[in-house]
Amino acid sequence: MTIWTVATALLSHWRRRPLQLGALMLGLALATALWSGVQAVNAEARASYARAAAALDQNGLAHLVSPHGRSIPRAAFVRLRRAGWNVSPVLEGEYRFGATRLRVIGIEPLTMPAETQTVDLRNAGDLLSFISPPGTLVVSPDTAEKIRGKTDLALRVSDRMPDGAAFVDIGLAERLLRRDGELTRIVIAENQRPGLEPLGTLAPALSVREPSAQSDVEHLTESFHLNLTAFGFLAFAVGLFIVYSTIGLAFEQRRPTFRTLRCLGVSLSALAVLLLAELVLFALAAAAAGVIIGYLIASLLLPGVAATLEGLYGASVPGTLSLRPEWWLSGFAIAVAGTLVSSTQSLLRLMRVPLLTAAQPQTWGRASQTGRRFQVLAAAALLGLSGALILWADGLQAGFGVLGCLLLGASLLLPAVLSGFLTLMQRASSGALVTWFWADARQQLPGLSLALMALLLALAANVGVGTMVSSFRLTFVGWLDQRLAAELYVAARNEPEADRLRAWLATKVESVLPISSVDVEIRGQPMQIFGVVDDPTYREHWPLIVGLPDVWDRVASGEGVLVNEQFWRRERLRIGDQLDLASDWKSTVVGVYSDYGNPKGQVIAGINALTSRYPEVSRLRYGLRVQPDQVPDLRSSLSDEFGLPPDNIVDQAALKEQSRRIFDRTFLVTGALNIFTLGVAALAMFSSLLTLSEMRLPQLAPVWAMGVTRRDLALLEVLRTLVLWLATFFTALPLGLALAWVLLAVVNVEAFGWRLPMHIFPYEWVRLGLVALAAAVVSIFIPLRRLAGLAPSELLKVFANER
Amino acid sequence: MSVRSIAIAFAVMIMASLSGSQAAPQGFGGLSSAAEGFSVPQPGLLFRFPDDHGAHPDFRIEWWYLTANLEAPDGTQYGAQWTLFRSALAPREAKGWSSPQIWMGHAAVTTSEDHFVAERISRGGVGQAGVVAEPFSAWIDDWQMKGGDTPEADQLAELTLNATAKDFGYELRLSATGPLVPQGNNGYSVKSAQGQASYYYSQPFYAVTGSLALPTGNVDVTGKAWLDREWSSQPLAEDQTGWDWFSLHLDSGEKLMGFRLRDKGEGFTSATWITADGRPEPLPAGALQIVPVRTAKVAGGQIPVSWNLRIPSRGFEVTTQPLNDQAWMATSIPYWEGPITFGGSVGGRGYLEMTGY
Structure with a gap:
């Protein structure tokens, strides 16, 4: 018997189950796509930083x-x-x-x-x-x-x-x-x-x-790219759940074929090599598709990412993608590696399990009770580790470590939690059919648990990231209202015009707030020092996090300065600390203000203190306080009477709108990745249900034989799926909130330097729940239709073929 | 930014129409031979020292050009070159980066085996390069030609000279044993039949001691050196493509400066016979006859490296041989410049410069 014949025999399995093959390929392709898409975006951005840095900074x-x-x-x-x-x-x-x-x-x-x-x-x-x-x-x-x-x-x-x-x-x-x-x-x-x-x-x-190999921008944006990579990896992991379950099932279903082939004299090693070759072939094919889809995803994401980077870090990244070998290779490598990792268990079992053991498709997922116990222990260890990391470790890597441990631990725990829940329900129910319903759900659990774990991850990521973004937005909008207190912002074109402007404005507005800054280096970091006048606007509106009671008096007198939250956290400063602002300028930190969206450190000093050290500081930009109803008049007289170009006058509303737009674009990418991940999870669910439906005949046939109609059986199937979905969804909520908390209180602080209060948005959960429900219904549609249309003879055959 | 670009720019500025094959010189911001706004040399003007040792920013181009024939105690021959060029984008000087003056330095050491070359380019106005007449100093980066500190003597009578590059360097002390020598008609040196001219004087009487730093080690040397000072705004006629220029130390103690500017026809030759006590005797145009004897393949082209020089009216006829055929200055404006020896009616040593090949 030639190798080719053996290969044909093995491959014939996929011909008979095109849906399974489709699920495998699609799962692998999607996982690779998200991963390589994210990699492509990262590679493009990094290349652009490197270009800019080499060009502009000669770094x-x-x-x-x-x-x-x-x-x-x-x-x-x-x-x-x-x-x-x-x-x-x-x-x-x-x-x-x-x-x-x-x-x-x-x-x-x-x-x-x-x-x-x-x-x-x-x-x-x-x-x-x-x-x-x-x-x-x-x-x-x-x-x-x-x-x-x-x-x-x-x-x-x-x-x-x-x-x-x-x-x-x-x-x-x-x-x-x-x-x-x-x-x-x-x-x-x-x-x-x-x-x-x-x-x-x-x-x-x-x-x-x-x-430096790394430019300033690259350093600043590192956390952002790490975020993207983490997301890409999450999506890939979710995709691998599909691959793992599909491959496991295919191996188990082909056990009779393996047995026959072995009896015909095919050696175990030849069989293993053939199966391995088959997997690598699939992986390569799926990776090719995945990289192409990844390219498309990346081209869709890149304009958003570019806008984000521009808004958040001032980093300029072109909105177009070029094909870079690094992410092509990375896509292929991770697809093959992922496939091999997901198939290791199946291959090992093939090598170990005695040749003549009867094929029992339902046993594959239910590996062993000890396996489950081990899983619970591992989950507990991971959750404990994430707690320990929160308490004792810091740094962005530790933040992501916390996230990883939390997600993996929780998903490992999920089957035990669901099983406990089903057992409870089973005990609490009385009717035979109802008891069977719960018991059967529990029996199905091992086969579905991987898909449910994937679902849990996707849902939790959605809840967590959604909560983080919404909390951020709420805080940011409130902060903007405080921060952008002046009604009009103007910029003179040169110093003589600025002098004229100040004189001209003196009688027309309530106050003129100069916006003057110098770029300096403090404690080895590029920083800005802003000079502010003593004005009620600051006393009433400026968003301080901590500060001495007379903070503004101290700033005005030149005795103290304010620092922004990023700098405060990064340098672990305390109120009262001395700060070297220049070689001949030391000052005391008297307060800390929040400064969202600014990647750099910032200091606010009294304007006199600033101009006495930097007499050449530019005085071109001003914030103007006027009654809101006078804004349009002032605006038109500024351009008509004074002659300032309209481009140089911005009102508060426009500025806020612009800031909000930047903010929203910032999280566009996150939203898109969220949806993709959820899609992959739905696919995982679909493929698991599909494969399960093929194996469930032996369980359903006796129930049918006892008089439950096929229609009712189908209904029960729907119910069971919904119950499992719901249970997973509810488990995902606390996990998602924990995720949000880690993002807000650990990752954001490390990545951006600011900590945000957490707000809860139950309405968003309902929406997510509905989307998830819709996906659930879609995912059981095909298996259900198959069940409803099942010929009674098929069900009877179960008894005829009783093994 | 490539050095080559600066090169071409400078080439165009300095050699005006010489490098015609590389770029259309006329196309260059009015850098053709016409001297828009720049001063033009006039006959009959007497040099005023020490002022004329310094820069003349109202002229387009200027150089301080020193060549030395050197010898080690064991008799090994060497050549050394130190040149500072000035080129003006506009006929004025200003403080700071807005100065339109650009400076370029060339340094070289020639042995019979090797030819080491280095180049420096700098903006004027900030002090990175420049020339001060009194106390005399001409510099670019760390290369310097510095006058002695005897105020009563001529500023160029005693010089210290140094240049250091990656693979070679030198430090030389120069002491003049004769006077400054005006070239041409009392320093007015005509360059073409159409009347292009430059101001030109030389100090051909230097005795040199010093040392060369070569990859093989330091070498103490002694010898003779020749300094040329020249400035102009329209040195060449449009059809002139390059020159062959000789400075010869005759064993008799006399000196000869001679050049030929090449054009489509016979070319334009000019020479000054300098007596041993430093009296110039300008020869009429055409009195010097220059004929190539041997060519060598240098930098991808055939270049005449051995020449026959004749001045029939003086019974002078010599044939020159280079110390090293490959004395090619691979600088932004490439040219051939190297030490030579000659024999015939009289023997001696000197320097040969050839441009436009």
């Missing part, structure tokens, strides 16, 4: 920076060059072109190391026009569209430029940013001659920032 090279984020005198650069160091100066800052704020990066093209070739000035004419007045802005195509007509400078479009940034000659940067003779950093080329005097003696006031 592949070391830099000299001033420890307090102060500027570096140009003379320091010249001193280094004259000592033979191959270094290049950079001056960067923000500049407004109309309503568009750009990160302006001034470089010196003659000394910029060739490794960081971002601006292509290979043409000598380009170089000359880049360094000669009036100067050239090198920008991305999108940015060029935005600022075209808003500047007299020449624009050069480069595809290699990230959005929102412009390369200019360092001389032009000095003029635009009004920072004559200053540098923000000095790039150190790799190519240096030997025998140089050390940097420490040449520039003792500067410190070297080593090249």
